[in-house]
Amino acid sequence: MESAVEAMVREARRHRAQRILRAVLDVGVASGADPDAMRFAFPIVARGTLAEGAELALRPISGRELLLVHLEMS
Amino acid sequence: MTIEYRTADGDAFRVMAPSDTSPGRTAVDLRISLVEENDRAAARLRESFRRRGLVAVNLVSSPGAGKTALLERTLDEFGRQCPCAVVVGDLETDNDARRLRRGPAPVAQITTGSTCHLDATMVERGAASLDLAGVRLLFIENVGNLVCPAAFDLGESCRVVLLSTPEGEDKPLKYPPLFQTASVVVVTKMDLASVLGWNRDAALRNIREVAPQVPVISLSARLGVGLDAWYRLLQSLLAGAPP
Numbered sequence: 512m513e514s515a516v517e518a519m520v521r522e523a524r525r526h527r528a529q530r531i532l533r534a535v536l537d538v539g540v541a542s543g544a545d546p547d548a549m550r551f552a553f554p555i556v557a558r559g560t561l562a563e564g565a566e567l568a569l570r571p572i573s574g575r576e577l578l579l580v581h582l583e584m585s
Numbered sequence: 586m587t588i589e590y591r592t593a594d595g596d597a598f599r600v601m602a603p604s605d606t607s608p609g610r611t612a613v614d615l616r617i618s619l620v621e622e623n624d625r626a627a628a629r630l631r632e633s634f635r636r637r638g639l640v641a642v643n644l645v646s647s648p649g650a651g652k653t654a655l656l657e658r659t660l661d662e663f664g665r666q667c668p669c670a671v672v673v674g675d676l677e678t679d680n681d682a683r684r685l686r687r688g689p690a691p692v693a694q695i696t697t698g699s700t701c702h703l704d705a706t707m708v709e710r711g712a713a714s715l716d717l718a719g720v721r722l723l724f725i726e727n728v729g730n731l732v733c734p735a736a737f738d739l740g741e742s743c744r745v746v747l748l749s750t751p752e753g754e755d756k757p758l759k760y761p762p763l764f765q766t767a768s769v770v771v772v773t774k775m776d777l778a779s780v781l782g783w784n785r786d787a788a789l790r791n792i793r794e795v796a797p798q799v800p801v802i803s804l805s806a807r808l809g810v811g812l813d814a815w816y817r818l819l820q821s822l823l824a825g826a827p828p
Contacts, residue, residue: 512701512733513699513700514619514622514623514704515619518617518619522613522615522617526611526613528611532610536619542620542736543735543736543737543762543763543766544735544736544762545732545735545760545762548732548733552701552733555699556699575620576618576620577618577619577620577736578615578616578617578618578619579615579616579617579619580614580615580616580617581612581613581614581615582612582613582615583610583611583612583613584610584611584612585609585610585611
């Protein structure tokens with residue numbers, strides 16, 4: 512989850528955003544990442560970052576990729 | 586309007602440019618791979634292990650399943666004939682490294698802070714801090730966690746998933762991704778099995794359900810029972826990696 516939040520924050524900074532509102536991740540079913548665990552970990556890892564309070568949407572995809580595909584910020 | 590970015594590998598990807606006129610809300614479509622970075626570092630590690638003739642073994646389990654106890658005994662016994670080293674990860678403290686440093690094997694402790702797993706760049710840093718001259722077997726003791734470590738390749742030749750008898754029989758069903766990526770499952774604390782009423786058949790059935798082919802070794806590091814099968818496994822890994 513740390514790498515996901517880092518990538519979100521990096522993108523948000525690039526766009527000079529103050530706050531991340533919503534992030535969408537594509538989670539490969541063979542990636543080893545567990546969507547429930549990610550939902551649980553996200554608010555903990557995001558605390559104190561631009562991603563704090565953001566909504567996290569996870570979309571299952573085939574394969575082992577884990578991709579940040581969409582970001583909404585203000 | 587779209588903007589094209591390039592990754593370090595030169596792959597192009599396009600994102601929607603933010604609109605300057607949006608009322609305070611910016612939305613961008615991206616395609617940023619979160620596994621790529623770790624996979625590149627893991628490939629570097631695997632190549633450097635191969636060049637050194639070094640076998641890396643990644644030990645993963647819940648906290649308290651007995652990774653450190655198994656390593657203590659392994660360093661004492663197997664380590665006598667085979668030079669070993671250890672990289673051990675925990676959120677805080679160097680308690681495990683201190684337990685493992687009683688013998689001659691070099692040990693690096695990585696404290697990960699809030700991170701719930703080791704990633705390949707942490708292992709690169711940990712391994713770089715050790716004198717690996719002559720070392721044949723590098724144990725990587727992962728952070729105690731049955732979820733996140735599944736997704737992080739550490740350049741290892743063998744991923745050992747430990748399941749201790751006090752955890753019960755159904756962990757493989759609850760945390761299938763980790764057991765599916767195991768090269769071998771080691772059932773630990775067998776000395777407690779009878780007092781716990783631990784059901785060996787049920788545990789094996791659950792392991793087989795998520796990982797039908799995976800070899801299973803049962804042992805007690807405390808009593809030294811079943812360790813010969815574990816040492817035979819380590820020996821066979823070394824035989825497959827000439828120095």
